């Protein structure tokens with residue numbers, strides 16, 4: 001029996017020896033020799049804000065799976081908002097009272113751990129610097145996560161005409177590309193790249209599937225002018241997520257339409273058609289495509305199509321992943337409801353509370369709030 005099984009394996013062993021398997025970079029051998037800037041990466045919008053038991057299925061969350069699971073499934077750009085909470089830097093959605101995903105350094109540690117077990121992958125990090133952390137404050141978080149050595153240091157403070165290839169980044173051990181919106185350049189933390197020197201974006205505040213657009217919205221120096229942005233070597237970031245608007249004018253991710261929003265084709269506002277439109281508008285494929293609930297669509301199919309990747313390897317299958325759907329506003333707006341109760345009982349909410357609530361709800365309380 002044993003002899004038989006060994007013999008049966010022989011042809012396999014022989015063919016492996018004859019054609020050595022090439023190593024994949026970012027899930028495909030075809031991407032290793034490509035420049036970092038010419039590839040399209042799938043981005044998880046607000047990566048740390050996960051709709052699962054940890055957030056009581058918060059409607060304010062943007063993803064169903066946590067950051068390591070996103071990376072396992074092929075996401076190569078992770079993004080988050082950095083807020084100041086007391087003396088700490090946290091990842092919070094709009095306000096730490098709405099959704100607090102913990103310390104920035106803890107999240108960076110998770111990413112470092114993932115990079116350690118995936119040595120042929122280049123990951124892009126995009127931080128929205130909501131409370132204007134300085135470069136040295138951010139640097140302290142990166143140091144606490146022992147991830148500074150992984151970070152690529154740009155040669156110039158503006159977008160270069162060519163970036164290293166994935167293989168070059170992998171060989172150099174600099175597999176983390178870090179963009180911050182915004183941060184002043186710092187000799188102490190040269191790896192923190194100011195997003196607006198390297199990247200341009202289309203509008204992100206979209207509430208109707210007919211309103212996705214490839215116009216250039218940010219930064220202001222290239223607003224409305226894709227050809228000058230591309231001529232300046234800036235990398236296109238395509239926001240492609242849809243908001244719903246609830247009472248108090250608060251926007252939250254629309255997940256009921258997500259299978260169309262993230263689809264490779266078919267249906268108003270699908271990702272595949274939008275990506276083709278932006279590719280035509282920019283004269284090059286988008287470098288980053290940022291989506292909510294990335295595993296729906298599935299969004300990665302559009303990215304593979306743009307990259308010409310036919311047989312991706314080493315990705316986890318997300319088809320059976322959880323897609324919990326929060327059914328009530330009370331999950332999301334728990335904090336808000338508490339705030340309204342507080343105001344009704346005569347307490348004076350702070351200006352910060354007012355701002356994140358959208359500033360619209362005073363009328364609902366009979367104009368009883370004056371701030």
Ligand SMILES: *[C@@H]1O[C@H](CO)[C@@H](O)[C@H](O)[C@H]1NC(C)=O
Nearest residue numbers: 205206207208209210211212
């Ligand atoms: C869609 O865009 C049009 C034209 O810019 C605008 O008038 C309309 O208000 C937008 N619709 C939504 C739902 O944002």
Ligand SMILES: *[C@@H]1O[C@H](CO)[C@@H](O)[C@H](O)[C@H]1NC(C)=O
Nearest residue numbers: 208209244245254255256257
């Ligand atoms: C999500 O968007 C779709 C398409 O516009 C719309 O029909 C649906 O009502 C939206 N869902 C919510 C909860 O707003």
